[in-house]
Amino acid sequence: MPIDPQSEIEVTGFSWVPPFAQGHVRDLRVRWALEEAGMSYRTRLFHAMEQRPDYYFTEQPFGQVPAYDDGTVQLFESGAIVLHIGRDCETLLPTDxxxxxxxxxxxxxxxxxxxxxxxxxxxxxxxxxxxxxxxxxxxxxxxxxxxxxxxxxxxxxxxxxxxxxxxxxxxxxxxxxxxxxxxxxxxxxxxxxxxxxxxxxxPAFSRALAAQMADFTQDAKEGVAA
Known part of the structure; x- marks a missing residue:
């Protein structure tokens, strides 16, 4: 699914990381799960080398990414988020x-x-x-x-x-x-x-990876994205 600025689901990530980390930041796992589930999402991006704003620690206690918010559930830790996404997606979590x-x-x-x-x-x-x-x-x-x-x-x-x-x-x-x-x-x-x-x-992995890599094309001086 393409990123949708109007989506109810928000995933945090980075607008810049060093080259060795590009394509490996853990929000990729969440993006992949959302792609497998056919669910759109929007992103909120931080600069990896800048201090997170104080409010973010109420969403992610360690200031890391990803954090997830779908309007009902707010989560941190990629494993927990993937399991949450999979609750209604048989591809990720079988029904039996x-x-x-x-x-x-x-x-x-x-x-x-x-x-x-x-x-x-x-x-x-x-x-x-x-x-x-x-x-x-x-x-x-x-x-x-x-x-x-x-x-x-x-x-x-x-x-x-x-x-x-x-x-x-x-x-x-x-x-x-x-x-x-x-x-x-x-x-x-x-x-x-x-x-x-x-x-x-x-295909879901390819789409998720392309979306994350596209975020890294942003100016490294942006800091926190709007």
């Missing part, structure tokens, strides 16, 4: 109780069991490259990531998606795996790499 619970479990697994170590690996590679502590830490961290990818590959087997059909769990897992693009580690597990490409080939 067991399948919905499994999709929810995979979303939480992506955030709790996979993302932390990928995030740490990126912190080393982007912000601490060349430092001695990072050189010592990286090999063991790589092995932990490899272990998670091996388990993920074993689970996938010959399935297209984690539970056979695409769900919010796949949306979040693919979003998290994007953090490995610089490392090349995913290429060691062909099943995982193919699964990842399958998720990102979805």
């Amino acid at each position: 109780t067991a399948s919905r619970a499994r999709a929810t479990a995979w979303l939480i697994a992506a955030l709790n069991s996979v993302e932390p170590m990928i995030g740490e690996l990126n912190t080393i590679d982007i912000f601490a490259s060349g430092e001695e502590w990072a050189r010592l830490r990286r090999p063991s961290l790589e092995e932990r990531v490899r272990g998670r990818l091996t388990r993920l590959s074993d689970w996938l087997g010959e399935k297209d998606y984690l539970e056979g059909q695409f769900t919010a769990g796949d949306l979040m897992m693919a979003s998290v795996l994007r953090g490995l693009e610089r490392s090349g580690l995913m290429n060691e597990q062909p099943r995982v790499a193919q699964y990842y490409e399958r998720c990102l080939a979805r």
Whole structure:
């Protein structure tokens, strides 16, 4: 769905981030979910390097993005927002109780069991490259990531998606795996790499990514968008 300035749904994001972060800010996960659900939204943008206004901390206690407001529900944290969007979208959360619970479990697994170590690996590679502590830490961290990818590959087997059909769990897992693009580690597990490409080939992801990238074309001096 195209961004609609009149939409009841508002998602916060950034008007500028450093190049390495472009296309990876977490409001992309929410945009993707909204695209899968066929729901329009509008954006409210902040400059990543400027202090958030005081009022924003009543919406997002840590001053991060995204925050979400649909006129009835106000939320923060991308996982919680995706689950909320999925409540009426069978593509994201199947209607039967067991399948919905499994999709929810995979979303939480992506955030709790996979993302932390990928995030740490990126912190080393982007912000601490060349430092001695990072050189010592990286090999063991790589092995932990490899272990998670091996388990993920074993689970996938010959399935297209984690539970056979695409769900919010796949949306979040693919979003998290994007953090490995610089490392090349995913290429060691062909099943995982193919699964990842399958998720990102979805038209809803392409639309969400294009929308986020378009926001970064704004003047970096804008600060808070109106």
